Amino acid sequence: xxxxxxxxxxxxxxxxxxxxxxxxxVLFFLTVVVLMPFAVGPDLxxxxxxxxxxxxxxxxxxxxxxxxRLFMADHEDGSLDLITMSRTPLELACAAxxxxxxxx
Numbered sequence: 279x280x281x282x283x284x285x286x287x288x289x290x291x292x293x294x295x296x297x298x299x300x301x302x303x304v305l306f307f308l309t310v311v312v313l314m315p316f317a318v319g320p321d322l323x324x325x326x327x328x329x330x331x332x333x334x335x336x337x338x339x340x341x342x343x344x345x346x347r348l349f350m351a352d353h354e355d356g357s358l359d360l361i362t363m364s365r366t367p368l369e370l371a372c373a374a375x376x377x378x379x380x381x382x
Contacts, residue, residue, distance in 0.1 A: 281364060281365075281366045282366060282370055282371070282374045285361070285366075285371060285374045285375065285378070286374045286375075286377060286378045286381075287378075288378075289374075289375055289378030289379065290378045290381055292351050293378065293379065293381075296347070296351075302343060303340040303341070303343055303344065304340070306336075306339065306340045306343060307336045307337060307339075307340040308336075310332075310335065310336035310339055310340070311332055311333060311336045314328075314332045314335070314336070315332075344379070345379075348375055348376070348379055349375070352375075
């Protein structure tokens with residue numbers, strides 16, 4: 279097992295144990311998607327063109343809610359220092375943590 283796969287498995291276990299707050303993300307997404315047409319106005323042609331952008335905007339904003347916990351557990355238990363000092367490139371470690379964040 280490589281260091282990256284161990285990091286992904288560890289982060290998925292932590293996310294499942296702590297709870298990812300998925301319900302809050304879904305509710306926030308629905309709130310953004312429902313309220314955005316009120317901000318744009320009643321023009322159906324404009325709303326049909328902006329529909330995909332509104333969905334993407336809602337998804338991206340909802341994903342930002344849990345990003346503060348991406349490195350929190352590693353910082354609290356000191357493993358963030360071990361990750362930065364390891365031979366694994368920091369970019370790959372961050373990509374593995376982001377992948378585990380999306381999967382968990």
